[in-house]
Amino acid sequence: MNFPAHATSPDAARTLADPDTPFAVVDVHRVRRNIERLSTRADRLGVDLRPHVKTAKSLDVAALLHPGAPCPVTVSTLAEAEAFADGGYTDITYAVGIDPHKLPRVLALLRRGVTLRTLLDSAEQAEFVAEASRRAGLSVPAQIEIDCDGHRGGLRPDAPELVEAGRILHAANCLDGVLTHAGESYFAYTAEDLRLAAKNERDTAVAAADRLREAGLPVTTVSVGSTPTAHAAEDLTGVTELRAGNYVFFDLVMAGIGVCRIEDLALSVVVTVIGHRPEYGWIVTDGGWMAMSRDRGTSVQAQDQGYGLVTDLHGNPIPELVMTAASQEHGTLATRDGARLPDLPIGTRLRILPNHACATAAQHHGYHVVDSTRTTNTAPGIQDFWRRVTGW
């Protein structure tokens, strides 16, 4: 167990009633169940899983992803890559288009024996990677980002630059494959939309790989994934690996598009009631956007969940109670549809389920860990404290 600085003795019996609020909590039972679910799917689809660790950014959460030796992972920053390399992970994809200025840190990881795979979507970047490889006398593995749905970066499979970038990389022995991310699947509304997004993601990646192969270029990795499409894909023929990150925790956005149930949400924030405004129908807490983030992902969904849904300290939802507003260190709770405000005296602790786990987790140094299968009459016991990797 490693408790944060403010903690009292690790030997003291500690529960969710103990640390000062607000703080982030992870239910390890739900994390295990979420991991098992996608792992089973990937096995059935016949692809390797390369979890994205950008959501939890925690070596402790990552340890639940694999029984023994570290698995392949995806990262969103070089700080994550370095921390996971320190933790024994040797197969890491850095899934953000490479900034040439960061190549020295990439090379340092390669020299440590870590297969650090980079991403790019232009001939210009391919030249930087090829040149850095030649100068260093080693090959920086690079994947070409493919745009499957106009989400942000990537080349379309029919872009002339795809083959051009592939040739530049191959000449320096850097070409590893292609990677795509169906980011627009976060805005899917039906199971059919999700299924189609997954099919499109797979088809686009495979088309790009085929195009490179037709040009005589070797493609080893064909990587696809997002939490929604990973749970909706039915056929991943031609794909070598599946990526997903959010699924370890899930959140209200994922529940809103039907990828998980509310009872699968593994991350929450414990807050305390610090005031009442009966004239407005508000309960005021000490958990504002600093604890929850400013993410309002569900605002574009059929059911807007405000800044989050409210549960009691055991994780049981309090019907109709929603966090409706946030300032830096204040949260406002109110009921939907004029439902009666529950009686929650000053000092009552509650848990808030977030819109977007990646954003909420980022507001905290780490997670107090509980296990919802260990039921108690008193507040849930804290099993551990898991630190997050921060910065870039």
Added chain:
Amino acid sequence: MNFPAHATSPDAARTLADPDTPFAVVDVHRVRRNIERLSTRADRLGVDLRPHVKTAKSLDVAALLHPGAPCPVTVSTLAEAEAFADGGYTDITYAVGIDPHKLPRVLALLRRGVTLRTLLDSAEQAEFVAEASRRAGLSVPAQIEIDCDGHRGGLRPDAPELVEAGRILHAANCLDGVLTHAGESYFAYTAEDLRLAAKNERDTAVAAADRLREAGLPVTTVSVGSTPTAHAAEDLTGVTELRAGNYVFFDLVMAGIGVCRIEDLALSVVVTVIGHRPEYGWIVTDGGWMAMSRDRGTSVQAQDQGYGLVTDLHGNPIPELVMTAASQEHGTLATRDGARLPDLPIGTRLRILPNHACATAAQHHGYHVVDSTRTTNTAPGIQDFWRRVTGW
């Protein structure tokens, strides 16, 4: 100088071209100018200034607030209170309604000789504070929060509970005064609205103080403030101190309501161009919401500034270029009104001016410091690195 872990030797000449992006930058010249402006106003209005350190959360920024001995400050967390106490600050107002669970940390600060003033808005909390004071054999100074505009917490000046809470506090020698915050002034649209918000904030605080005094209760502190009202107030008769926090940095929300100019914004985030999508009119950078926060405060203003305005590395605005979308580690830039996309090759560094300085600053461990009065042909030199206080 104290440079972060990733930094190369502090002796090496370092500029904004050096650290890996994204990272936060503060222009110390603008900070000084912003501080001087409000300081002059407070002097003219005849009130003490008690700056809120929740925006910068930095002892280095706070040091610019006062020439010699530490000044009175306002904090939003006990972590800030403790860090500022460690830094020699002895007069601190913790301006979030007190959670009784946190009173042991408040008492510990009082025992260190720090005048830690608490805030509350109910008789229930007053009882907790009075009881904790009696048990500890010392008085926890407490202010009663007054609601001047329905923003979140506080009692109306005519609420019966105001005098009740005052009596409970006074009986334990805890009553320090009243405090209000015109939080709704962030949504003001004209200079006249701001002036009225400032007048209302002052009038409400003074009315509450008068009501307590009429009930025979001593009121020492009458505290008002927010960055918009602090810059609009014309008469603060009866007020003893003025609070404001955001003004040290300012941001696009403040510029949008006319409290500052774009050229007063002291905080920005340096990002790097990592891709181009000419078919969509996008430039892709490595600065997403992890670096900028999810705050979209200008979305409700006359001019929506997306996730931020773009400048070159020297801080010169690039006309019509706006950060229009953000994912975790990707930012999308586009031009307004179909303006021509500037030619910004892969690797170009830019600075993004944020919607909300408090939220953007919170995404970073600290600030690289530049001084815009030291002009250079190359990238601006980094003078120092200032760490932030984090957590609760």
